[in-house]
Amino acid sequence: MAYSIRFPRRHDKADRNGRYAVRLCITKNKRRKYIALDLYADPAYWDEAGEQFIILRNLKGAEQKAENKQCEAGNALLAKYKVRAREIVERFEIEGIDWTLNQFEDAFLNTSKQGKFNAYFTDRIAELHATGHIGNSQTYKQTQDILKSYDRKLDQRLFSDIDLRYVRGFDMFLQKRGCCGNTRKFYFKALRAILNRANAEGVGSVATYPFGRGGFEVSKLEEATAKRYLPAAELSKLKSTTASNPQCEYARKLFLFSYYCYGISFIDMAMLTAAQIKQMEDGDYIVYKRQKIKRQKGVKPISIKITPAIRQLIGSLQAASPTVDDFLLPIVTRSGYTGERLYMHIRARYSKYQKYLRLLAEELGIDFHLTSYVSRHTAAMTLQRNNIPREVISQMLGHADLETTNIYLDSFDNEVINEAAKVL
Structure with a gap:
């Protein structure tokens, strides 16, 4: 790769x-x-052709000796800069990076962070936090914290150190801590995302990348989970039975709102505003983008027609508890919250919602672990049971691809299997 490193002197200023x-x-x-070096030369003491300071020999006088000493120091500094520049280029070439001049400049001026995995990780967390991606920043922070427990020298690690052997050791560490496959997958997806971004920006190590073909397979960590969708009888009971506990009744209505709105997630329910109700030719619609992926390129909004059941739930929830600001539902209870403060408030409300759902199941005699995810999975399975194509279900759920929808639906219940067996 043709390149040159020189140290010319300016002549204009x-x-x-x-x-x-x-x-x-x-x-x-x-x-x-x-690239500025904060180094200056007197023309009388500068060798233009050799691009170095001139050392005058056999001259007496304290002033001349001081000048020579300063020139010697300047040449030593130039030699140090040349070595640093060559090392940066050599590292780029070893790691297979087709580097740009801007990448070189960033590497040269930020030597304390050059190639340091954890420094980049920390910067990425801060960037996500500053741009309002609070959930992702917390996911990455959890992964960084567990990596620090695994590796006490994490701050010293270069990107090239995070190789296949390293991630396999990390996986063994997680297993010894009792982490299940899905928990390990959570951490490895975050780690992989960091390395992918670093490689895309030209600061990672392509040569030692531990994932991909022949590398560590994150997908194989996934474990089958227990059924998350309600049986038809239990769903019917939830729809028709009013809870006596006000908090449980609040949870029941939110659960049903989520179910009727194609399994809308709790964070998306919480962030809905009155302005997202749009009037169209055939009625009113809730139009929104999922918080999880709304900043991704090409994400399309989800449109949910407001049925009588949805309208009744909105009115009932608003009547039971006043809303604040422009929020559609009484989930956010503090006015003026934004950014991280709003996110943490919704997380606290989410924890209470999960608690109320457990109490609701107990009160109604529903023998099922009721969580916020159950409404989403139940909506998906109900659609499939009614022969709605998976491509349509995927669009209704707001999935980026059909593979995610298949994960929801591939675990058929016994009722579906028994019906299929009748044709044998």
């Missing part, structure tokens, strides 16, 4: 002492970039 800045010039593919 001198400082107040008549000295001119010496800069590093990196050239690649006939393009060049200059």
Whole structure:
């Protein structure tokens, strides 16, 4: 890979002492970039051809000796800069990175973070937090924290250290801690996302990337979970039975609202506003983008027609508890919350909702572990039982691909299997 490293002196602008800045010039593919070094040269003591300071020999006087000493220090610094520049280029080439001049500049000026995995990880968490991706930032922070428990020298690790052997050791560490396959998958997906982004930005190590073909297979960590969808009889009971406990009744209505709205998640329910109700030719619709993927490119909004059942639930929930700001449902109870403060408030409300669902199941005699996810899975399974194509179900759920929908639906219940067996 053709490149050159030089240290030319400027000629256009001198400082107040008549000295001119010496800069590093990196050239690649006939393009060049200059990097300031905070180093200045007096023209009388600068070798233009050799691009170094001139050391005058056999001259007496304290002033001349001091000048020579300063020139020697300047040359030593130039030699150090040249070594650093070459090491950066060599590292890029070893790792198979087709580097740009901007990448070189960033590497040269940020040597304390150069190639450091954990420093990049920390910056990514801060970036997500600053841009309002609070949930993702917390997911990455949890992964970073568990990695610190696994590796006490994490701060010293380069991207090239996070190789196949390293991630296999991390997996063994998680297993010894009693982490199930799905929990391990949670951590490895975050780790993989960090490495993918670093590679895309040209700061990672492509050569030692531990995932992909022949590498560590995150998908194989997934374990089958217990059924998350309600049997038809239990769903009917939930629809027709009013809970005596007000908190349980609140949870029941939210659960049914989620179910009728194609299994809308709790965070998406909480963030719905009155402005998201749109009037169309055939009625009113709730139109929203999932919080989880709304910033991804090409994400389409989900449109839910407001049926009499949905309208009745909205009115009933609003009558039981006033809403704040422009929120559609009384989930957010504090006015003026935004950003992380709003996110943490919704998380606290989510924990209470999960508790109320457990109490609701006990009160109604529903022999099922009732959670917020159950409404989403139940909606998906109900649609499938009524012969709705999976492609349509996938769109209604707001999934990015059909594979995710298949995970929801591939675990058929005995009723479906028994019906299928009748044709034998």
